Amino acid sequence: MKLPTRHPREAAPPGVVGTARVDRRTRTLISRLEPGDIVVLDHLDMDRSTAQRLVDAEVAAVVNASPFVSGRFPNQGPAVLIDAGITLLDGVGPDAFSAVKDGRTLRVHRGEVFSGDDTVATGAVLDRERLEDELAAARGGLGTQLESFTRNSTEYLRHEEDLLLHGAGAPRLGTRIAARPVVVVVPGPDHEAELKGIRRYLREQKPVLVGVDSGADVLLAAGFKPDVVVLSSTTSAEADETRVSARALRGAKDVVVLVDRGDGRSPTDSLERLGVRPLRFETGATAEDAGLMLASLGDASLIVAVGAHANLADFLDRQRGHLASTFLTRLRVGSTLVDARALPALYAGRVRTWHIWLVLLVGLLAVAAAIAVTPVGQQWIDDLRPHINDLFHRVGGFFS
Template sequence: MFAKKIKGSIRGSIVVDKKTKNLVKRVRPGQIAVICHEDLDEIAARDLVSAKVKAVINLAPSITGSYVSVGARILLQHGVPLYDSDASHLLPTLSDGETVEIVDDSICLIQTKPITIREITMEEIGQKWEMANQNLSDRLGMFIENTLIYAQKEKSYYISPLPHISSKVNMNHRHVLIVVRGKHYREDLKAIRSYIQDYRPVLIGVDGGADALLEEGWKPDIIIGDMDSVSDAALFCGAEIIVHAYPNGHAPAKERLVALGIPFEILPAPGTSEDVAMLFADEKGAEWIVALGAHSNMIDFLEKGRRGMASTVLVRMKMGMKLIDAKGVSMLYQNQVRWKNFFFIGTAAAVPMIAASVISPAVRQFWHLLWLQIKFFMM
């Protein structure tokens, strides 16, 4: 049964999951998503919009005001009704396919279970954003302190090389593109298509980043991560699989890959999978590392449920100039060709020619001889 609006109510079948990234793999257009996702983040919200859900019932606060989370706003901007409830204890009792009816924006019935709900409005989101901005300095201070504490504890991991694992992919003196499932990662990947075509970099997908590459027609050479958001189709695409495990070697993804019969290597390391991917490319001799969609600021990490970014700070310090961050590049991309741009491009191209004329004796001699020839023919 698909959801439909009937006389002020919303009825339909539900899809339930504590992890929104798992739910969006199963939900179909017109169904109602039941999640438990505090401070709904941008990526989750855009995935729900893309899935064309009829409504979202969140059994956790969609926006708390602790920081500026944008997920709730995105849903409402795209016409997706959002309801909050404090009935997280009921999540294990709910199942995909059960029928829900939302009545008067205050209560919903899932089968025979009544759940008190509250509709989230733009006015409330604005109030929570104002609260978040007022608390920004305190929150940033706590985030920095936490980052420094863990950086001090974990610095030895990043000074030392990663544990050795075999790889048939040659990265020595090559460009390496690392695709992470971060903000605007799909748009950014489209924007750098010409770069991929021209330089043919080694393609590394971090978890769901592998699916993003496949969606754009590129096959990843390597997939790195804890494999919690990558599809089975991506795992079977022929890429080398490197499972990012905890420092003690525990790898929750091991059971899944063994069940699928896919060969893999285990790489134990602290930090995020994207950080491990950068370190791995660096140690394999990459000339340049281009990170697309990578998490790099406080909001990014708060949305991931992390209270600091020690590993990212240390990795970026280690990478130095070799690392190029392509996050948000699509925001600078112009779809329309403007004739005035040709003027600026032409002017820019002329600058090095003029500079060469001034600096190089050979070029100066060329222009001098050309001028003498012109004077000769004018006589």
């Protein structure tokens, strides 16, 4: 009798294996990602916000037609991906979009992308050592970026002078803002943590809530209803109901749609189909800056920014083309603006009734202790001691 022989199982090929998700438009691509996918995109200078969304989608690898770091400035996105253990490959070139088919199984190994046994793309692996070298070189390019920023600021101020100085052209909101605090929520890598950190402030102060783009849905997910929704021109021109939920749009008292100056198009048709009558705001500012501007023009007592730019690195990393808009808007808003990350350290909470009674009790005890050590206090204690002993005896009688 011949016994069956066991053949050794073939070892799996090395590298990262996953389903290909291919799209030049990163925003569209992210919405259809599943855990374990291999992303093929074209995103020069990956920013932190986009990288965090890829991490949240639990992708296995990111194949970039362009460099993750161009050298113009030290962008923050690649470090987020590397920290999450995601394999990075860049510089594969635009031919990858024709060679790689969406939905096919890919394998990424040592700078090569395989579909079956065929090599469909070749690039350079971006690991931590290479990233640190490229970021160090990119820091030398900040001077050039700041020179460009100076020129852009002058041009932006020329176009937006009336808005920045006098508020001309801004829509009149139905929401009352004057003398009230306003919280502006912008979609960013840390917006959920920042919003969680100010929940007590939101419950106690009941500020006006402004959701910028998908920041409106961030508020809804946290259990708060946005009063004002601000939509960027790209959001409204694409598909409002997919970027911002119909529930958020219908529930807001004011929906503001940004339109580029001189643009005669009306990107409000999809909103009107939802039963929403938006306000048109013609400006070159970003949606984030427009939200801050509307709060400032409404004479808000305080403006709290959630998920917004916090420093120069954030400005350069997230919206380099609109740095002038953000900088000049911050100057316009002035001292009323507070970052959400700083608010918990500044806000001690509302004083409640029991707080007052506790302070009074502690004060009375302190006064009693001070009097007790004086001769007059000792005389009072001696006079009251028989009465106190009698009271204790009577109380003890109830339990005997």
